[in-house]
Amino acid sequence: MFKSYDLTRMEVNANLFDLTNEYPDEYLEYYSKDLTLYFFTTRKYNDLKDIFNVLSDELPFSINEINNF
Numbered sequence: 248m249f250k251s252y253d254l255t256r257m258e259v260n261a262n263l264f265d266l267t268n269e270y271p272d273e274y275l276e277y278y279s280k281d282l283t284l285y286f287f288t289t290r291k292y293n294d295l296k297d298i299f300n301v302l303s304d305e306l307p308f309s310i311n312e313i314n315n316f
Contacts, residue, residue, distance in 0.1 A: 252279040266306055270298070 254277040263270045263285070275286040287295055299310055 249277075249282070249284065252282045254279050254282070254284065264308075266308060267302055269302075 257276040257278060260274065260276050262268050263274070272287070272289040275288070277284045277286075290298075296310065296312075303309055
């Protein structure tokens with residue numbers, strides 16, 4: 248589905264969403280000039296949402312939940 252983006256896997260994840268390096272689990276990040284994909288394989292969606300809700304109390308961002316897939 249994403250082959251047209253010529254994605255490259257990031258071997259070292261520096262900052263998740265350019266926001267934090269304190270995410271507790273490993274995740275996969277693929278990027279191209281037009282798209283970045285993140286795969287979180289160790290937690291369910293609601294667990295991830297809870298983590299980012301806590302982070303949003305400390306960092307200048309908010310969660311905008313959408314369903315594009």
